[in-house]
Amino acid sequence: MKNSLNFLIEANKLKEIPRTGWVLMKVKNPETIAEHIFRVVISAWVLGYLKKFNEKKLVKLALIHDIVETYAGDKTPFLYWEGLDRKKTEDEEVLLRGVRLSKEEKERRGEIKFQNEKNSLLKLTSFLNPSLGNEIFLLWFDYEKRISREGKFTKQIDRIETLIQSIEYFGSKKITGGTSWWEGTEEIVEDPMLLDFLHIIQNKFYGKNFPKNKELENILDFLLEIGKLKRMPRMYWILRGIKNPETVAGHIFTLTLMALIFGREKKQLNQEKLLKMALCHEITAICTGDTIPYYLDLPKSQKERNEVFKKLPRLLKEQKAKKFFIDYKAEKIAIKKITSKLDSSLRNEIIKLWEEYRTKSSPEGSFLSQLNVLAALLQGLLYQKKDKNFSVGALWEWAFEVCDDPLCIQLMDEMKRKLHRK
Amino acid sequence: MDEKKYYLTKDGLEKLKKEYADLKNIKLAKTEGEVPKIWHSEDLNPEYLSFQEDLDFLNSRIAELEYILKNTEIIKVPSKDKKNTVGLGATVTLEEAGGRINEFTLVGSLEANPSLGKISNESPVGKFLLGHKLNDEVVITSPIQIIYRIKKIRYNLT
Known part of the structure; x- marks a missing residue:
């Protein structure tokens, strides 16, 4: 348990590391590695669904594909180099166009990157029990070397997600958007369906006229909606006065990672279901905004709010139920709307997963809702580490009310031992 | 076992x-x-x-x-002499210093839903409450300490 918590704390850093490409392109407050991972996982799932691939494997591959960057950082040796100087015209051009390298140089840079990332992953997984550590290492190796069809597919999805993000940041004009993202993507993507998906992206953003494909168009729209969660800071932390807090996407990344680590120890739970449930447990925020349970009316001043947040609100059972049903109804409408264009079977699956989580009506839903509280507690404790005046009392209270699973209680105790400030 | x-x-x-x-x-x-x-x-x-x-x-x-x-x-309604004790199925009204009121119903793990005020008998808060009687003081020691007085115990089971 101690080691799993250490792993989580380290991997949590991915929620604070911005992606290098965007930093170099001077994007203000760019996405973090964790937020990128989040949409890659969702993309791998919904696009892999159409291919009838092993969805559990796809979700796992996509979830761990960039965790090596915890220590290795987000290096982009094929696009840029250390010491790039945007004041120089030639460097500015390379940013838009991509660097040109010989095959040997690409291999040399690729090998350095691979070794760095491998060492980073070995360091990170050394916190875990050997069996889980090996599984994660093999998944990453599969992705990196494109061994299985799911590994190949995820590698392509990673590029497509980055491409979509570049269009969201820079638009589709060559002068601002550049071509490097397209070049990088078109070098990698080979799957016929994903090539069609690139056509759909071109139709939507570049006014091209490739053959229509309603199913892929709908998935693109869905993924664009999902991308909003990367820019949505969690309301609770905002109200608590945290500057630049984790986003909803960042939180979902943490929870899905927790589902991977701890779900494995709950043999009676369906691991695939748990992972997918973590992924969609809060996508309703796209429509409803990020809501917080229990709190009804909050004072306007930060000082008064800080006082209120020291404890959970004291409410009658009826008041709790009333707040729950207000949120639940709004979220139910939201989940139906967000998934309305997806294939009906996938749509039903997502709605059912969300429902089971929200009402705790399945063993997976009950377990995940406990992990969800612990994810918030962990984040709160990490914020407290940076600011000793930050109170986590309400989060402890919440965890004490919600957790009854022995594994969750063990994790909570470990958090207390390792992170609680007296 | x-x-x-x-x-x-x-x-x-x-x-x-x-x-x-x-x-x-x-x-x-x-x-x-x-x-x-x-x-x-x-x-x-x-x-x-x-x-x-x-x-x-x-x-x-x-x-x-x-x-x-x-x-x-x-879970059944307990006998009359045990109705003033917190057991499974009890809805407990708790009063904190300052007069703030909190309320929980204690249920088994399979029916717990704290957002609806239903907490598990196996949760730390559930364990702290079980067995206490009306007017008892209950000290819940998560890393922060909360002191409640049990104001009311009801058994409204369906």
Whole structure:
């Protein structure tokens, strides 16, 4: 348990590391590695669904594909180099166009990157029990070397997600958007369906006229909606006065990672279901905004709010139920709307997963809702580490009310031992 | 090893019985239909794997439900002399210094939903409350300490 918590704390850093490409392109407050991972996982799932691939494997591959960057950082040796100087015209051009390298140089840079990332992953997984550590290492190796069809597919999805993000940041004009993202993507993507998906992206953003494909168009729209969660800071932390807090996407990344680590120890739970449930447990925020349970009316001043947040609100059972049903109804409408264009079977699956989580009506839903509280507690404790005046009392209270699973209680105790400030 | 007891309200038991019957029907429908082929060219057919995995989880949930249903104890309203003690099924009204009121109903793990005010008897807060009597002071020591006085205990079981 101690080691799993250490792993989580380290991997949590991915929620604070911005992606290098965007930093170099001077994007203000760019996405973090964790937020990128989040949409890659969702993309791998919904696009892999159409291919009838092993969805559990796809979700796992996509979830761990960039965790090596915890220590290795987000290096982009094929696009840029250390010491790039945007004041120089030639460097500015390379940013838009991509660097040109010989095959040997690409291999040399690729090998350095691979070794760095491998060492980073070995360091990170050394916190875990050997069996889980090996599984994660093999998944990453599969992705990196494109061994299985799911590994190949995820590698392509990673590029497509980055491409979509570049269009969201820079638009589709060559002068601002550049071509490097397209070049990088078109070098990698080979799957016929994903090539069609690139056509759909071109139709939507570049006014091209490739053959229509309603199913892929709908998935693109869905993924664009999902991308909003990367820019949505969690309301609770905002109200608590945290500057630049984790986003909803960042939180979902943490929870899905927790589902991977701890779900494995709950043999009676369906691991695939748990992972997918973590992924969609809060996508309703796209429509409803990020809501917080229990709190009804909050004072306007930060000082008064800080006082209120020291404890959970004291409410009658009826008041709790009333707040729950207000949120639940709004979220139910939201989940139906967000998934309305997806294939009906996938749509039903997502709605059912969300429902089971929200009402705790399945063993997976009950377990995940406990992990969800612990994810918030962990984040709160990490914020407290940076600011000793930050109170986590309400989060402890919440965890004490919600957790009854022995594994969750063990994790909570470990958090207390390792992170609680007296 | 002692068998675990599952405490359920009548309502909760009915829901589990329904889930059990539904899953049995799903399993029947699944196994009566055409089973996907194991091989797809040279690879294992993912549809077969997915079918097999679904079936494995169906079987495991059915077995789990059978175990739960075999080991269920219905939560009942306690006898008159025990109605002033916090037990399973009790809705407890708690008063904190300053007059702030909080309320929980204690249920078994399978029916817990703290957002609805229903907390598990196996949660730390649930464990702190169990066995206390009306007007008792209850000290809940998570890393922060909360002191409540038990103001009311009700048993409204359906």
